[in-house]
Amino acid sequence: MSQDIRDFLTPSCELLALGEPTHQEPAFGLVRNQLFAQLVERGYRSIALETDRVAALLVDDYVQGGAGTLDEVLADGFSHGFGGQAGNRRLVAWMREFNRDRAPGERLALHGFDAPTENTMAPSPRRYLEHARDYLGLDLDIAALAGEDERWSSEQAVLDAASSPGATPEAAQLRRVADDLLVQLYVRAPELIEAGSRAAWLRAGTHLRAGLGLLRYHAQAAIQGLGPDERVSGLLGLRDALMAENLLDIRTAEAERGPTVVFAHNAHLQQAVSAWSGELHCRWNGAGRILRPLLGGRYLFVAGSLGRSGALGLAEPAPGTYEAMLQRPGTAWELVGAPELGDARPRTDTAPQQGYSFDRSSFEGAVAVLHIGDGAAVTG
DSSP states (O other), X not given: OBSOGGGGOOTTOSEEEEEESOSXXXXXXXXHXXXXXXXXXXXXXXEEEEEETTTHHHHXXXXXXXXXXXXXXXXXXXXXXXXXXXXXXXXXXXXXXXXTTOOGGGSOEEEEEEOSOBTTBOOOSHHHHHHHHHHHTOOOOHHHHHOOTHHHHSHHHHHOGGGOSTXXXXXXXXXXXXXXXXXXXXXXXXXXXXXXXXXXXXXXXXXXXXXXXXXXXXXXXXXXXXXXXXXXXXXXXXXXXXXXXXXXXXXXXXXXXXXXXXXXXXXXXXXXXXXEESSSEEEXXXXXXXXXXXXXXXXXXXXXXXXXXXXXXXXXXXXXXXXXXXXXXXXXXXXXXXXXXXXXBOOSOOOGGGTOOOSHHHHTTOSEEEEEEEHHHHHO
């Protein structure tokens, strides 16, 4: 057992995935920060978080020493309300201070790797495609094809296939336009980068891929004749496919600077099929399951597990559960090499709204488990 993540690294690792079993226990973000600091000493120069990739560009600008205040970038640069988490506030402030007076190549970078969607909302692709159009200096009326932003961003556009604009002729035309923009971005890359910068070219590509991802997401939402389980499974699967694509893109951008840490819910990073049971029963391939066969040993996964939590109202895990097997008295948190499961079972004292996910599938392919024994001992 250890508190040093470096004990579990392999020479081939380029993308180290740290999972958390729920977003609602703040201790995971605080421990993640400690582990990232250890990895920075080992040459890691970037971290990717489960937040909107385009919005996170604002956070990275600030981390690199750009204008604005910490409160502003936390409010505008994180999706899902994650800017309000203490761990993210401390991480952004620490990274900015670390980068002070360092050469650009040695600075730390913060990326988002999520699509710009929420549970029941996906915005219009218009502004993302317009960013790429303007970068390329083209004269295209994207707004006329996209129409009012509200027709894309309403809840009904995601919840009701018949209300979705994703299968309209205009959406199909937008996808062709976006494909053409992507081709032009690569065809003209040499002169665009020479006239501007690699960073500006990468930023245009980030916006363009976000727009393409939204068009694919809305097209998925427009598929009719699916039952609720199949419909939501399809949307979850597409979101994770976009996450995987974003992580591969981030690794391309960061390859010469060092490995990357990625931090997200276990369901996005684990190597087994992801599942969600409650009112619906959904199954899909998470980003980690997609990335593992593509990256092989360059992808390592550390699963997140939780014992006691005042934030979630979880008491000591019951004997015989996975969490009890990992729990040690007086230990706030530790890293445990993949343990023998034996006859252990999932805990039953969680509720669907807590978003807790840690079971036998979480162990599959994991090199270690990050177990927080008592969230209060970390956050107090």
